[in-house]
Amino acid sequence: MIETPAPAAARADAWTLAADAPLRARNSFGVDATAPWLLELHDGRALPQALALPQLRDRPLLVIGGGSNLLLAGDPPGAVLSLAARGVAVLSDDGDHAVVRAEAGMSWHDLVMWTLRQDLAGLENLALIPGTVGAAPIQNIGAYGCEAGERIAAVEAWDRQAGAPCRLAAAGCGFGYRDSVFKRQPDRWIVTAVEFVLPRRAQLRLDYAGIGEELAAMGIAAPGARDVAEAVIRIRRRKLPDPAAVGNAGSFFKNPLVPAAQALALQAEHPRLPVFPTGDEALRKLSAAWLIEACGWKGHRDGDAGVSAAHALVLVNHGRASGAQLLALARRIAASVQARFGIAIEPEPKLIGADWQDG
Ligand SMILES: Cc1cc2nc3c(=O)[nH]c(=O)nc-3n(C[C@H](O)[C@H](O)[C@H](O)COP(=O)(O)OP(=O)(O)OC[C@H]3O[C@@H](n4cnc5c(N)ncnc54)[C@H](O)[C@@H]3O)c2cc1C
Structure with missing residues (x-):
């Protein structure tokens, strides 16, 4: 008789599923949040079966890796999936x-x-x-x-x-x-x-x-x-600050891409502003770090939410800042760059529990 291998999902070690899972250790900002369900998938072949589980099916799903490009401004609304296979x-x-x-x-x-x-x-x-x-x-x-x-x-x-x-x-x-x-x-x-x-x-x-x-x-x-x-x-x-020592997600803002004419006009007014080519003659990339530093934010601190003293692009969690506090600081920074230079800067990390455009 030929033995049919059990489907991967039937194997006890294909995944682990936890309710109300804390995410603090799973995001490099080190902010508190809770996943209603967290599924850790150890065997990639079991993904279809895992996605069909009632805890994941028809719900919003956040795939999480190292959590080094996320700002958890609130709890994820549905399930969180972590892929553990490392071959x-x-x-x-x-x-x-x-x-x-x-x-x-x-x-x-x-x-x-x-x-x-x-x-x-x-x-x-x-x-x-x-x-x-x-x-x-x-x-x-x-x-x-x-x-x-x-x-x-x-x-x-x-x-x-x-x-x-x-x-x-x-x-x-x-x-x-x-x-x-x-x-x-x-x-x-x-x-x-x-x-x-x-x-x-x-x-x-x-x-x-x-x-x-x-x-x-x-x-x-x-x-x-x-x-x-x-x-x-x-x-x-x-x-760069080590997230193990001080919570951060690397560069928090993307370098803005602007029309070439606008970049040149800004550079005429601010000769030290770094302007980079983009490969597209019509567009230039500006240094978000320079714009933020020029607005005086480097080293700024609102309680435990702050801007790195070494790098103006890096928002830091000095201890127990919440994701909402870090987001509020990011919004103030962006508003000041907009007011002073007329340039919109946007976050690089994925925002959970908030929409940047709603700020
Ligand atoms: C100190 C520091 C320095 C950094 N330097 C740089 C740098 O030089 N250049 C740079 O580009 N980035 C940098 N980053 C940002 C970050 O490291 C990268 O964006 C990295 O790729 C995020 O990986 P992660 O596994 O932590 O993703 P996460 O933060 O877990 O997720 C990021 C996004 O990817 C999605 N995602 C994750 N895994 C999957 C998957 N398997 N399938 C589908 N979606 C998925 C998530 O849903 C989320 O939207 C830095 C971050 C830190 C903390």
């Missing part, structure tokens, strides 16, 4: 490039270091970004002149609209500056794995935000990809 493998390798597949629950930084240990380049500038692989395509994470979308070959996801798994090639992911099709349709996609195409021979990008100087300080004249990652790690450790 990683080389799918193919032609000697010039390898295709690497990593599951959504893997730590992003662990993936970067894993690829470097396989002598694969391409992700070195993105070392030490907190969070998971599954979240990387959502806002197309970027740092030090690189974006994850440049290295992504395909994204594997569950399409909640179709009720089926799918695989989107990079061209279908709509990657832009801190943007993607997954971010634009947040209730549709659950990213289950990401495939990367990575070169064996590194084409290093060293000309961004002090990488060259850091390598020189490290005494490295002919760097490889691992050296670049090490330089990026050192710079980031110096510049």
Whole structure:
């Protein structure tokens, strides 16, 4: 007799489901919130069965990774899903490039270091970004002149609209500056794995935000990809507050994209304002950090909600600030930038329990 394997959902270890689950340890701001239901999925094959559970079915669903790009201004209204599978493998390798597949629950930084240990380049500038692989395509994470979308070959996801798994090639992911099709349709996609195409021979990008100087300080004249990652790690450790020490979500505001004419007019008035090209002649990117610092917010503190003294873009939780208090501070900052420069700045993290436009 042929034995039929039990469906994954029937296995006791496929998931854990908890009611009224605290989320404080699951968001890098360290604010209090409670999930009515929290499902931790250990076996990705059981996703369809997990989504059919009465606690998840027909309810709003928040997929949570490391919680490093979230502001919980209130409790999530429905269930919270955390994907725990962390597998990683080389799918193919032609000697010039390898295709690497990593599951959504893997730590992003662990993936970067894993690829470097396989002598694969391409992700070195993105070392030490907190969070998971599954979240990387959502806002197309970027740092030090690189974006994850440049290295992504395909994204594997569950399409909640179709009720089926799918695989989107990079061209279908709509990657832009801190943007993607997954971010634009947040209730549709659950990213289950990401495939990367990575070169064996590194084409290093060293000309961004002090990488060259850091390598020189490290005494490295002919760097490889691992050296670049090490330089990026050192710079980031110096510049960005560690969420384990003080709650934060990295850069809280996106750099605003504005018409080129408006950028040039502002720069004529404020010659120190940093203005960056965007690849689109009609648009320029302004430094949100500069605009916020010019309005006097750097180091500001409202109780336990504050702005980092080291980096004007980073909102910090000095202790017991609530998500609502951090949001109120963010709104005051944005209003002052709007009033002084006529520029709308918007948050980068996903807001839960509030709508930015309602402020
Ligand atoms: C100190 C610090 C530094 C940072 N530096 C950078 C930086 O340099 N560049 C940068 O781009 N970002 C940076 N960030 C932001 C953050 O690290 C990234 O956005 C990261 O990708 C978030 O990953 P996460 O797993 O924590 O996602 P979460 O915060 O858990 O979720 C973020 C969003 O993605 C969605 N999501 C998460 N996983 C999935 C999934 N599997 N399927 C579908 N949706 C999903 C969530 O619903 C939510 O909308 C920084 C944050 C911190 C705290």
